[in-house]
Amino acid sequence: MPSYTAPAKDMSFVLHEMLKVQDADIPGFNELEPDFTSAVLEEAGKIATNVLQPLNEVGDKAGCTLENGVVRTPAGFKEAFDEFAAGGWNGLDCDPEYGGQGMPYTLATATGELFSGSNMAFTMYPGLTHGAYSAIHAHASDELKAKFLPNMVDLKWSGTMNLTEPHCGTDLGLMRTKAEPQGDGTFKVSGQKIFISAGDQDLTENVIHLVLAKIPGGPEGIKGVSLFIVPKFIVKDDGSLGERNGVSVGNIEEKMGIHGNATCVMNYDEAEGYLVGEEHKGMRAMFTMMNEARLGVGMQGLSQAEAAYQNAVIYAKDRLQGRDVTGTKNPDGPADPLIVHPDIRRMLMNQKSFVEGARAFVLWGAMMLDKGHLADDKEAMGIISLLTPVIKGFLTDVGYDMTVQAQQVYGGHGYIEEWGMSQFTRDARIAMIYEGANGVQALDLVGRKMAQDGGKHVMAFFEMIKNFIGENKDNEDMADFTNPLKEASKDLQAVMMYFMQEGMKNPNAALAGSTDALHMFGHVCLGLMWSMMAKSANEALAGDHSDPDFYKNKIATGRYYMARMLPATKAHQARIMSGADTVMALDADAF
Known part of the structure; x- marks a missing residue:
């Protein structure tokens, strides 16, 4: 089974020697002293290595199941999720008003790589919750924020984003899901959404869906799209859970990878929903979530390349095959280790140079985002807006390619499931597609x-x-x-x-x-x-x-x-x- 070791030393180098975060003139960054960030990364690394990584293969082989309308996650996921939630990891950079710790997004990005590198499918459950939190926090009314955010920050409830429909993916102006106003501030949401990551699970008490839908009579196309909170269970005024809402799982998709994450067909049948932001301005609100998600997906490309690279290095040092053309390096053995051969070195150097460069790029980008949000730096926000499709598209395209090169180091064993290398490639593949396929990222750029x-x-x-x-x-x-x-x-x-x-x-x-x-x-x-x-x-x-x-x-x-x-x-x-x-x-x- 593959292993995973948190690259904490390299992260500390990028944070403190390249970016010099502790000296940055950004609110909150003065707290990012080396001793503090090292302690955070060490604890995150323990969870990644000891809790999440052992479940990566479990999730891949078992997948999720749908039983009588209930989604079941793989064995061990619930216990790991509870431990993750108890550690406060989801709220690391969330607003203290809603139970978060108020740390910079840059630090949360660093820990996010560790979690994703150890178990990408698992990490998508809290990751999507964080994205939904961000959209609600930025655009919803104070009443809705108070009602939903605290339980999302502490992962008592999870969150999703619902965009795609069977007949429309990128062209959201074609969507048919509708939201009928009820005259009391609520809406009845009806329609079907597909490819909904973490659409349902048995990890949390409630699922808070963010759903794009059209209010009848609104403008045509994308200008008529609004955003709604649609909870799995109705939340009463006192915060307790009420009856089941008109939302259900129609199916769990069978996929190439990320088997441990439930990718669902979601059916909405006059489900009660609450408008986020203004009518017909749903895309503006959803893009808050999507832009954060695109940075996170770029990080997923990096994380899978890192995990695959780590294992390729171990194999290249252990596997004996052929002799070094410049002279025997292992005279006591029948052959020299693979790593002596220049073409193996080439593949490993491709991976190593990409992974370390990509890590710096992701953390630099997160710092730019912090600079834009926390220091109100318009130039920094403009640059990260420009480069978001690059982070998402380039890092996932090349990250996928690097997982393939890691497989190649193994030769035939890289193709055999027993060695576990194919999972990194299969899991990385989705990152090139979701949150806007990479061709769309290129067109956007x-x-x-x-x-x-x-x-x-x-x-x-x-x-x-x-x-x-x-x-x-x-x-x-x-x-x-x-x-x-x-x-x-x-x-x-x-x-x-x-x-x-x-x-x-x-x-x-x-x-x-x-x-x-x-x-x-x-x-x-x-x-x-x-x-x-x-x-x-x-x-x-x-x-x-x-x-x-x-x-x-x-x-x-x-x-x-x-x-x-x-x-x-x-x-x-x-x-x-x-x-x-x-x-x-x-x-x-x-x-």
Whole structure:
């Protein structure tokens, strides 16, 4: 069975040496002293390794079942959920007014990676609850917040998001679920939703569904969508639970992965619901949840790649196969370990350099979000808005690929269920699809985010890179980082110019290159993260430190990314600038 070890040391490096969170001028960050964050990460790591990870294979093999309308989660999930809830992990960054601990989102993101890396399917139950909490907290009335949030923060109740319907996925303007006003402030919600993660379970007393629906007589399309709280059980005025609401599980989907999470078909039959925010403004409220979820999904891509990488390293060191062409390394054995071979090293370095760069990117992005929310920094919010589709799309595309490479290290054993490596690949696969398929993320980046506010945020992003390169231009130790970063940034800027010049004349020219553009952005972002980490590692080596090998290895891993991974921007640029003609050459009936 695969194992999992919390990468707490690497997280501490990113938080305190690269990002210097304890010195950041952001409300609440002064509490993030190294001793404090280390204690939090250590405790989270214990739960991840000792409680959640042993249930990962259990959940994968057993899955969830539907018995007489009741969803049953795998054995052990309930006990683990109760322990997770008792630790207050869901409320780490939630509002103290509703029982949360008020810590920055950045710290919750770090612990979230540990939980997801150890058991992604399990972690989706509290993760979706947190997302629903955020949407209600940001947009609901004080009355609704007081009624629902405290029990969601402490995980007595869970939460979901209900968007997709059988006939419409991304195009939510086509939805048919309706909400009839009752004249007393409540609505009767009727319709069917599909692909609802954590749609029901036997872990909590109540499930608080956030449901998108249309109020009759409202505007057509997406402008007529509203958001409603629809609880599984009616909540009485005194906070106790009343009768079962008109919501039921029609089916549990059979899926490729995340078997331990119940993905449900949800039926609403005149279920009592309560409007969140304004009528016909549901997408604005739901996007609060979706944007947080997209950052979380990007982190899922990273977490599965990390877990798969850890096990691939163990196997590569243990498995004896062939001899090192430069000389025998294991003379007392029949063969040398796999890790001596350059192609195995290549795959492991691909994984290691991606995982560590992606971790820095996710935590940097979470800090930008904190800076935007807690310090009211509009520029930070603009940059994280620009890069949210990159975090989601790039990290899940490449994270999935890295789980495949981890399987490949095992050879045939990677394909055999006994070794457990396929689960990481199967679980990671969904992250490329839900919360907006990655093709949609690419369209959002190219069609909306890059031009947002007159393009000021993309220009601020390039200025950030330019300033970093300028600050380090005379530092010889940084040349292996700043030079490739400068080159890749120029590639990305050239593509931006191409989109501006050609996109107006032929929109397909931009859209056909959107996924390549998203990946270019992703590589440049990881190039920036690696440059920042290299600077911090060099500073540590020049000063007092207790672990020189850690910093030397960090720099060596970063050099690999800059030399072997970052040049992919050239290929993406060539594809984009070839235009749309080859993509659109065939008539539809030629396929």
